[in-house]
Amino acid sequence: MRWTLKPLPTLDKVSSLAKKLSIDTNLATLLVQRNIETFEEAKSFFRPDLSKLHDPFLMQDMQKAVDRIEKAMANDENILVFGDYDVDGTTAVSLMSSYLKTYYPNVATYIPDRYQEGYGISYKGIDFAEDNNFSLIIALDCGVKAIDKVEYANNKNIDFIICDHHRPGNELPKAAAVLDPKREDCNYPFDELCGCGVGFKLVQALASRRNQTIDDLMPYLDLLATAIAADIVPMNGENRILAYFGLERINTNPRSGIRAMTHQLKKEVLTITDVVFVIAPRINAVGRMKHGNYAVELLCEEDFETAQTMAADIEVFNNDRRDLDKLITIEALQQIKENNETEDFSSVVYQEDWHKGVIGIVASRLIENYYRPTLVFTKSGDKLAASARSVSGFDVYNALEACSEFIEQFGGHKYAAGLTLSQENYKNFKDKFEEVVKNSIPPELLQPEIKIDLELELSAVTPKFYRILQQFAPCGPLNMSPVFMSKNVKDTGYSRKVGADEDHLKLSIVSEDGTKFNGIGFNLGKKHAEISNGQPFDIVYTIDENTWNGNTSLQLIVKDVRVSD
Known part of the structure; x- marks a missing residue:
């Protein structure tokens, strides 16, 4: 592994922020690295606020989109909500369709078949709309480059509203509205929304016309947090606010489908990591192994018992997917060797x-x-x-x-x-x-790279330090979970290889000043010989809590070790 230490910000910026917030310079350094330099910026970071969301009507074509949907409803038109088969697409379709159905019945959903239609807007989907008398398609997480397909729909008197977040080409489709913050002519203040995020802004705009506030839209934020986490969009600006409150929703009052996928985890608090590694793969597995529309059905299901039955089916799809990718990986590795x-x-x-x-x-x-x-x-x-x-x-x-x-x-x-x-x-x-x-x-x-935020003395890792560190969550691109390096630590003599195949490394270390810590290094079992001979070594790690026999203590999640210079 290549260890790369991030550049340290200037001392005056760090000292100034540390003084304003009454925190130590290590934490102030981490904040300045994330472009948080003032008290107000720190307040916004540590206390996300839904009132800081931008006005949806700042997005180019938003008024056109709202007007076209309201016209459709006034004329009793049938509306088809169309989205891709991945997590961003299926959550977006679930969010948009379930919101519209709260006050308008003529709404249906369409997810293209991964194998027959492929990614994005499809001719088959447009033909389906024509055959079933849909005159408006709301496309989510796709469509900004679908010039020919939108033209095909126009010739059938079917209008499109496109909600996308991918970079447009030189020409935009001739749709009734194209919502995409990455449009050159769009001055919306935040251009890193996911597809579900753009759909949510349209819902926010529609809601404002019905005198609804953000409080009325809270039930949809669990879907949006799932999309933000799965699509690996930057975890700053609006994304971080929406993910923060979406995670809160997941932990307090999630929709039946999400509760059905997570209730067996036996965790008090689900994190963004749980969303990425538990919820997202199961939603994706449906599109890979069956059909993405099944995921939409689960995410829109209100009855918990029905959702549990569906989630059990999805668990089977996910296990099948796991078995398949393991088998194919073995065959592919063999092919490379042969x-x-x-x-x-x-x-x-x-x-x-x-x-x-x-x-x-x-x-x-x-x-x-x-x-x-x-x-x-x-x-x-x-x-x-x-x-x-x-x-x-x-x-x-x-x-x-x-x-x-x-x-x-x-x-x-x-x-x-x-x-x-x-x-x-x-x-x-x-x-x-x-x-x-x-x-x-x-x-x-x-050579794989580990990006390290900061070199740290082990004595700096205290419960207070960790409590503030936890408030950096939810983490993701542009706000990754902080990674630290400590030098010249030694094995106490109790480090050992663990796991059925001794793949992992259970560390017991002591620093030069006598600070002791336990840690776990997944897939680092082979490094045991390097650290157990009494020689000082350096570690790269994140910090976590470990609960054992009712006692909770801090532990290091060690990403790599190497002999000290």
Whole structure:
């Protein structure tokens, strides 16, 4: 692992903030690193406030969107709420449709089939709308580049309202309204909303016309927090406010579907990490293994017993998904070894019977083994389809662009993309992709990086320090959970390997000033020899609580260790 210490802010900024807030300089440093430099900014950070949400009508086309929906309702039109099959899309469809149905009955939902229709607005979905007399489609988490499909709908007298958060192309679809804070001509103050977030702003605007306040919209914030966490959007600005209150909702009065997925966790307080690793994979598994509309049905279900039955089905889908991705990962790793490609600069693997719904997960798993840009292909009709994943700092989208002579279709962004090509071009593409990566990736990017906020003396890790640290949550991009480094610690003699295969490292350490701490290092069992010979070593860690036999104490979640210089 590459250890990278973040630059320290200037001492005068840190000292000034520490004095204003009456906190130590370590905490002040962490805040300034997050661009929090004044008392007011710190107050907003530590005390999120729903009144600080922006006026939804600041978003370009918001008035048009509200007017078109109100016109539809006045004319008894049928409204179809359309969204993608991932977490952001299904939560957005659930939020929008369930809100509209509180005061208008002619609302239905549509999630495209992952395998037959693919991502985004589909011709099949528009045909469904025509066949069933829908004259307005509200598209969520997709559509900002669907120029031809919106034109196709216009020719059938079907209007679109698009709520998207992806970057638009040079031209916008000719829709009744295009809500996207990333539009060049949109002056909305926060442009990092997820798709569900843009949908929520439309709901907020509709609610204001009915004299409803943000308090009336609280029941929808559990869905929005789930989308914000799963879509890995920046955890600042409006996202952090909405995630904070959405998490509060999840912990106090969640909708039946979310309660059904989480009630077996036996945790007093669910965190954003629980949303990412418990709720989100189960919602995603539905779109991968069955159909995304089943997730919408669960998230809109009001009866808890029915929701429990549905959640049990989803648990089966998720377990099937887990088994599949484990099996395919084993087969893919074997393929890399058999082809003598362990020393390559990229991983490109293909097998025709691999399940298309999990190849993106498998690509991520392969990166855990061979840290390099990775593509996993499978057969899709008469073509090959792939999911691409990248390593931190390397733009896989640009790399694919350099191989476009062999690709029929591709899309995505810097770290994740999808593509299709014909079978006869697979070998040429694979060779070209390896060549492109080899010639363009800096060597250090082939080594995983741990970004460290701050070097800390172990004696600084106190219950008071941890209590304030907890208030940094919810964490995510631009507000990651703080990572620390402490140098020259030693094993007390009680550190040991743990776990069925001794994969993990249970640490008992002491610093130079005599401060002692316990820690756990997952998948660090192989490092036991480095730390148990009495030699000083350095650790990188986050801080957590551990409860054992009714006693709660602070412990370190150790991410890596290395012998001290």
